[in-house]
Amino acid sequence: MFSRDVWKEIFEAIQKNKLRTFLTGFTVALGIFIFVTLFGMGNGLNNTFMKFFSNDATNIFRLYPTQTTLPYAGFKAKRQIEFENGDLDDIIKEFGPLIEYITPRIRRSALVTYKDKSDNYSNLGVGPGMQTAEQTIIMKGRYINTNDIRKKLKYAVIGRMVEKDIFKGDDALGKYIDLDGSVFKVIGVFQDDGGDNEERNIFIPFTTRQLLEGNNDKIGQITLAFNEAIGYSGAMKFQGQLDDFIRQKKQISAKDSGGIRLENVADDLKRNQQFAGVLKIIISAIAFVVIISGIIGISNIMVFVVKERTKEIGIRKAMGATPRIITSTILLESVFITAIFGFTGMVLGIIVLNLIEGKVLEEDYFITNPSINIGTAVFVTILLVICGTLAAYIPARKAAKIKPIVALRDE
Amino acid sequence: MIEIKNLHKSYKMGSNSLHVLKGINFSVEEGELVAIMGSSGSGKSTLLNILGMLDELDEGSYTLDGVPIKNLNETKAANYRNKFLGFVFQSFNLINYKNAMENVALPLYYQKVGRKERQEKALKYLDQVGLKEWATHLPSELSGGQKQRVAIARAMAAEPKVLLADEPTGALDSKTSYEVMDLIQKINDQGNTILIVTHEPDIANMCKRIVHLKDGIIIEDKKIEQIRAAQYVQ
Numbered sequence: 039m040f041s042r043d044v045w046k047e048i049f050e051a052i053q054k055n056k057l058r059t060f061l062t063g064f065t066v067a068l069g070i071f072i073f074v075t076l077f078g079m080g081n082g083l084n085n086t087f088m089k090f091f092s093n094d095a096t097n098i099f100r101l102y103p104t105q106t107t108l109p110y111a112g113f114k115a116k117r118q119i120e121f122e123n124g125d126l127d128d129i130i131k132e133f134g135p136l137i138e139y140i141t142p143r144i145r146r147s148a149l150v151t152y153k154d155k156s157d158n159y160s161n162l163g164v165g166p167g168m169q170t171a172e173q174t175i176i177m178k179g180r181y182i183n184t185n186d187i188r189k190k191l192k193y194a195v196i197g198r199m200v201e202k203d204i205f206k207g208d209d210a211l212g213k214y215i216d217l218d219g220s221v222f223k224v225i226g227v228f229q230d231d232g233g234d235n236e237e238r239n240i241f242i243p244f245t246t247r248q249l250l251e252g253n254n255d256k257i258g259q260i261t262l263a264f265n266e267a268i269g270y271s272g273a274m275k276f277q278g279q280l281d282d283f284i285r286q287k288k289q290i291s292a293k294d295s296g297g298i299r300l301e302n303v304a305d306d307l308k309r310n311q312q313f314a315g316v317l318k319i320i321i322s323a324i325a326f327v328v329i330i331s332g333i334i335g336i337s338n339i340m341v342f343v344v345k346e347r348t349k350e351i352g353i354r355k356a357m358g359a360t361p362r363i364i365t366s367t368i369l370l371e372s373v374f375i376t377a378i379f380g381f382t383g384m385v386l387g388i389i390v391l392n393l394i395e396g397k398v399l400e401e402d403y404f405i406t407n408p409s410i411n412i413g414t415a416v417f418v419t420i421l422l423v424i425c426g427t428l429a430a431y432i433p434a435r436k437a438a439k440i441k442p443i444v445a446l447r448d449e
Numbered sequence: 450m451i452e453i454k455n456l457h458k459s460y461k462m463g464s465n466s467l468h469v470l471k472g473i474n475f476s477v478e479e480g481e482l483v484a485i486m487g488s489s490g491s492g493k494s495t496l497l498n499i500l501g502m503l504d505e506l507d508e509g510s511y512t513l514d515g516v517p518i519k520n521l522n523e524t525k526a527a528n529y530r531n532k533f534l535g536f537v538f539q540s541f542n543l544i545n546y547k548n549a550m551e552n553v554a555l556p557l558y559y560q561k562v563g564r565k566e567r568q569e570k571a572l573k574y575l576d577q578v579g580l581k582e583w584a585t586h587l588p589s590e591l592s593g594g595q596k597q598r599v600a601i602a603r604a605m606a607a608e609p610k611v612l613l614a615d616e617p618t619g620a621l622d623s624k625t626s627y628e629v630m631d632l633i634q635k636i637n638d639q640g641n642t643i644l645i646v647t648h649e650p651d652i653a654n655m656c657k658r659i660v661h662l663k664d665g666i667i668i669e670d671k672k673i674e675q676i677r678a679a680q681y682v683q
Contacts, residue, residue, distance in 0.1 A: 043558060054546030353542045356503065358531020358559040358607070360524045439523065443503040446542060 048371045058346075059375055062339045066376045066426065067383030069332025070419055073325045074387025074410050080321030082408030087314035097138065098171055098303040099277060101260040101284065107296040111289045119288050119297050123248075123255040129262070132283055136276050138265050139167030142257035144247045150240065151216040155204040159197075160239045161217065163247030163258075171261050172230065174241075179211045179226030182243050186225075190245040195226040197237035217242075220250060270304070277302055332422055337429030340372060344433040351437050352446040361438035368437065372430035373423060380419040380426075388415065450514055450611060450642050451477040451500065457508035458495055469495045471665035473509070477611075477644065482637040482675070484653035485646045487662035494615060496662065497646045501534055501613045502526045514610050531559050535604030539616035541596040543588040549575060549599045550584040556607035574602040578632055594625035601632060605641075612636070612643040618652055624681075630655045631678035651676075 052059045103119040126140055144163035149156055168174070169181045177198065186193050194215060201210040210224045222242065230236035248254050262280075264273055281300050282292070290297035344351075351364055391408050456473040459466045469492045477483055487493040498504035499511065502518060511518045513533055521529070535556075536542075543552045553571040562570070575581050578598040588596055597617060604612055614633070618626035630652060637643050637657075645656060653659050654676045661669035 043564065047558075050546065349542070350544055353544060354555070354559075355527060356501070356530060356536050356542070357556040357603075358527050360527040360559075362524065363559070441503065443498050446503070446538065 044367065044370065047367060048374060051367075051371055052375065058339070058343060062336060062343075062372075062375050063379030063382075065332055065335035065339065066422060067379040067386070069328055069335070070380050070383030070415075070422060071387045071390075072328045073418055074384055074415050075390055075408075076321055076325040076328065077414065078387070078391040078408040078410045079405055080318045080325070081410065082405035083321070084314045084318050085406040085408075086404040087310055096304045096307050097263050097266045097273070099262045099264065099280065100301040100303070101262065101280075102299040102301070103259070104296050104299055106290055106294055108291045108294045110291040110294065113289060117297075119290065121257045121260055123257060125284075125287070126257070126260065128287065129260070129280070129283070133276070133280065136265055136268060136272075138263040139165075139170065140260065140262045141165035141167035141171065142244045142260055143168065144244050144256075144258040146247065148218045148240070150200070150204065152204045152210075152213065155206065156216075157203055159200055161247075162239055162241050163244035164241050165244055167263065168241065168261065171263060172232075172236075174228045174230055177227045177229050178209075179224070181226055181228070182241060186243045187245050190249045191243060192220060192222045192246055193225045193243065194222040195228060195241040196224055197239050198227060198229045199234055199237040200240060201227050203238075218250075273302070273304065329418060329422060333425040333429055336372075336376065336422075336426040337432075340368075340426075340430040341433045344368065344437040348437060348440060349446065351440065352442045355440075355442040356446065364438040365431070365434045368434035369427055369430055372434075373427050376423045376426035377419075380422050384415050384419045388412075450479045450481075451475075451644075452512040453500075453509065454511075455509040456496075456499065456506055456511065458492075458499060458504070458506055469665055470499075473665075473667060475660065475667060475670075477642060479642050480637070480640050482634070482643045482657045483645070484656035484659045485644060485662060486648060486650075486653050486659055488648065491662040492665045493646045493648075493662045497613055497615050497644065500611075500644065501536060502530050527559075531556060531607060533610045535607055535609035535612045537597070537600050537604050537612065537614035537617045539619040541588070541593075541600045541620075543596055543599060543603075545588050548585050548587050549580060549591065549602075552588070552599055553603045553606050556603060560607060570606055571602075574606045575599070577605070578602045592625075593621050594628055597621060597625075597629050598632060601629070601636070605636060610642065612641055614643065614645045616646055616648070618647070618649065623651075626652065627678045627681040631682050634675075634678055 101121070103121050106113070106115055106117045106119065109115045121142070123142075126142065129140060130137060141164055146161045146163070147158055148161035150159050150161075162168075164182065165187060166181065166183050169176075174181065176195075179195070181195055182193065185191075194217065196210060196215075204215075205213070210227055213224050214221050215224060216222075217240070228237070228241075244257060248256065264276055268276060277300060281298070284290070284298050284300075285292055285294075288297065351359075354364065355361075388410065391410065394408065453473055453475045456470055456475075457468070458470040459468040461467075473496060485493045485496060495504065499506050502521060505521070513529070516529070516533075518529065544555070547555070550568065550571045553574055554567040557567040557570060572581060572584060575584055578601055580595060580598055580602070583591060583595065583599075588599070591599065597620075601617075604614075617633070618629055621629060626649075633643060633645070634655065645652070647653055654673065655678050656673070657675050658672045659669070660667055
């Protein structure tokens with residue numbers, strides 16, 4: 039079956055029918071190519087999602103004060119809720135063992151100056167727990183600690199991009215910066231996987247921020263990490279209890295859609311992962327439809343090929359070719375063409391995926407590192423080869439069964 | 450060599466059945482050159498197709514070189530054809546993407562003859578039909594007479610017991626027809642058994658025996674004095 043003569047017959051048939059070979063091969067190569075690129079893009083999209091939502095800790099609740107929408111307990115609607123230092127203590131007192139850490143976050147924008155260079159940056163008054171919540175990575179120096187909070191020190195932890203922008207490559211550690219007119223000492227530099235914008239933040243102790251603003255006790259937002267040991271259902275229960283507790287404390291109606299907003303990062307993450315998953319399923323489905331149309335394409339061409347060669351098959355049978363030889367020759371030819379072109383399409387697809395990887399794609403189309411598992415690519419290519427062979431088998435078998443007299447009559 | 454007894458064949462045409470061969474009794478000895486004649490629809494091509502195992506008989510018996518030809522499946526028929534029979538067709542039926550030598554070597558390929566031997570034999574038979582120097586030419590580069598000579602070389606290459614020719618001169622002008630008949634006569638002179646289906650009396654007269662078919666039965670079967678084609682060929 040695999041003798042040199044058989045291959046010579048096949049190569050001859052391929053060589054003498056270049057257009058037909060090209061058309062069959064092109065269908066196969068295109069099908070695999072589109073599959074590989076689409077599937078790779080799908081993976082890239084998924085990568086972006088994972089990157090966006092996995093750079094923060096996931097056992098986090100975020101509490102935002104907002105305006106009430108309903109009048110309640112003698113208060114009018116549209117009352118702006120505010121959190122104070124005392125709220126932190128009360129939450130710890132109420133839920134102590136459930137909480138891993140708790141930290142406020144007061145967000146301001148500040149003009150930052152070092153020597154003759156200045157720029158506006160996000161300035162966040164936080165507690166030590168924020169480092170874990172934001173998964174901030176300290177490159178040098180240290181993060182804000184409880185001592186800084188207690189003493190309301192004018193210490194600042196700056197992002198990598200801030201150091202790059204205004205220190206011009208100098209080591210920022212230990213230097214003093216002007217922050218809206220107050221002088222702060224840089225005690226640490228950090229990086230963050232969340233991207234450049236996250237690295238343009240400046241963290242200071244939240245008590246220092248309060249001191250700068252007339253020594254008040256207002257805190258913007260509360261970030262709370264629950265003890266992961268309580269599990270998903272425990273977290274859901276805790277979330278409800280926390281919501282009730284704050285509403286009672288701040289006198290907000292249980293029916294009010296405003297007043298406070300409680301975000302559960304784990305929930306968000308789950309939703310986003312589901313979304314990414316659905317997206318991937320859709321893309322995979324499209325990719326598989328492409329493969330199926332490839333298979334249909336091959337079968338069509340094979341039917342045509344066999345029809346075109348009916349007379350030749352008749353001649354061969356008159357010369358003593360058995361049906362088995364006829365079938366196996368046509369099948370081998372089909373396997374050969376689909377395999378060669380299939381793998382060509384696969385390799386081209388992988389090359390294209392590697393070429394299009396880049397910043398623009400990532401920022402404008404949310405596709406990060408598009409790639410396909412080699413195993414998947416090879417599997418699909420082999421699948422197409424097998425299906426192509428099956429598609430060829432039916433017409434080939436039919437052709438082999440044609441009586442030579444019928445085939446020869448076909449002028 | 451060939452023995453046929455009470456051969457019947459009919460074709461189904463929708464609900465009607467067309468009885469083409471209605472009891473043919475017929476035998477051919479080794480070395481004979483037989484013309485099967487008849488008008489169109491007389492059943493002569495059907496008879497040849499059955500003899501060539503390209504078609505199956507409905508009733509009767511067919512023995513070829515002592516082997517009863519019956520209950521053939523496709524594979525068996527293919528092997529018998531390869532072993533016993535050589536075909537020459539009116540429309541040559543060469544494979545258009547193979548050159549003359551490759552076409553001649555095709556039946557040898559199916560006999561599983563080695564590559565080198567195939568080529569040697571193919572060249573030998575091409576030489577016999579006077580086309581050795583055309584070995585590497587494609588059918589499209591050959592004239593009608595040359596194509597038929599390649600087809601005859603192909604039929605002979607397998608060294609068959611019987612050569613079956615279906616209107617071998619049907620697509621050729623009379624001069625070329627005589628050249629082809631001259632070749633067939635020479636092959637017959639070497640002792641090969643040949644059956645020719647034709648409707649041209651001058652071609653039939655170049656055989657040694659004429660079998661006349663009409664409406665599916667043999668109406669006449671006579672030996673004749675062969676007219677040599679060589680005298681018409683310069």
